[in-house]
Amino acid sequence: MEGARVSAVILDLDGTLLDTERATRGILKEFLAKHGKVLDAEKEEKRLGQMHKESAAAIVKDYELPMTAAEFSEAIMPMYEERWPQAKALPGVNRLIRHLHKHGIPLALASNSIRNNIETKISHQKAGWKDSFSVILGGDDVKHGKPFPDIFLEAAKRLGVDASSCLVIEDSLVGVRAAKAAGAKVVAVPSLRNQDEYYSIANSVLHSLLDFQPESWGLPAFEDWVQNALPIEPLCIRDLIADVVSCGDLSLLNITTDDCSYESIPDQVSGVFFGWANVELHGTFKAVVSIGWDLSLGIAKRMMQPSFLGHINNFKRERMHLLLVGYIRKLEHEDNISDALKVSEEDESIGCAALDLPTFCHHASSSPFA
Incomplete structure (x- = not known):
């Protein structure tokens, strides 16, 4: 785009x-x-x-x-x-809202939820969301909700712009259809991983707002990357069961988990991240972690491949917690999940160097397993 x-x-x-x-x-x-x-x-x-x-x-x-x-x-x-x-803000959301508000970009919130419920939901967020939006609209503020275009046409009207000059960011196909019907440009961040092909009507489809590039839409670019690494709000993934096999200076892990609780990572998390891994009997280590989805069997299965940065003895079936504090890149070659999850030497170098920087290393002392 x-x-x-x-x-x-x-x-x-x-x-x-x-x-x-x-x-x-x-x-x-x-x-x-x-x-x-x-x-x-x-x-x-x-x-x-x-x-x-x-x-x-x-x-x-x-x-x-x-x-x-x-x-x-x-x-x-x-x-x-x-x-x-x-309900927590999804990865990249607070960053995006702060960035657009800072640069004076007119910003609206348009949801099929009724207005009172919207107010309740955003009141629990401490990032000052309500003051960042010039317009907040619920499904009860218009005659027809999504997939009809009414709510986006009304939002554009109240922002004082034409809908064709608006960018809509949506997760549902219902919302994408409504935005396209309004004549707006649309970025889809699907919340259902096994239905990406249905979102082809969107102008762009992302796995996460961490991959959103404002400059592609004529908006001011982000300026928060630190030496090829992006600081993120920490993501804690608990109670993984891990096996490790050492290969020289790199330790490769296989992990399993039946956890599907809210405390686990959101579905809209995909890419290569870095942070710390705490292993029950071995302590805490720097780690680069690739996260994606295997759709090969027609159902969405979460896949994760952590790599320790440093030597650790082989072990079997130990409990592990991950604290991810930075993001490196989106996954490539997603038609083959095994290839997509491979962590490159450049990823390891970026993650290792970043975790020594003040921007990232301070999380180690405040982590839940410090």
Whole structure:
């Protein structure tokens, strides 16, 4: 998209800025189980990004629940509200909002959530989100929610620009369709990893906002890289079970985990990162970690390949925690996940040098396993 210029940015909320899907994961399944029903994951994936009123009516119908859509909403919404404070900003989000606000780029928030729920969700964020947005719109502020274009046309109008000069950042196909219908340019950061091909209507598809390049859209470039490394808000990955095989000065790990809790990494994390690995009986080591998704079997499976920077004795089945504090690059050759996850010598050099810099090394003393 080199040469494309925009004058304003419109952001979706759930799944784009906030990891609300992960924070509230399991609620619908739990609710349905109380009524003797089994959640259909395929149906729920297709509802991603819909208006709550629309999805509530469909859920009641699809699962033949003994209640009205209004009664369903009244019963389940308190369960969601209890979890919203746990929803964290997705990687690269706070960085992007601060950057655009600092440079005076008109910024809007446009979500299919109702306005009161939006206000509640963003109130839990300490990064001053509310003051950064010139316009905040919910699905109840327009006649038709996404996938209709109304909310993006209204956001552009309130920003004082034409929709064609806006860049929309979305995670759901419903939102991407709405933005394209409004005539806006669209960057998709899909929250469902096994459906990337459906997002081809977007102008650009990213795995993470860490890969977003403002200059591609005529916006001011980021200036926060430090010697080919990007500082990130620390990501802690706990309770991995690791095997290690030493190869000279590099130690290669194979890891397994059945963990799917909210404390694990968000789904929108992909690329080569660096930080520290703490191994139960061996201590703490510098590490470069590649993270991606294996889609070869038609389902999305999280894949991770950490490499220790330094020698460590071979071990089997030990508990390991990772603290990732920096980002190096996106994955290449993703059609072959084994090749994509390979950590290069340049990655190792960048990670090792960065972890000695004040920008990154201070995290070691404040890490959860220091």
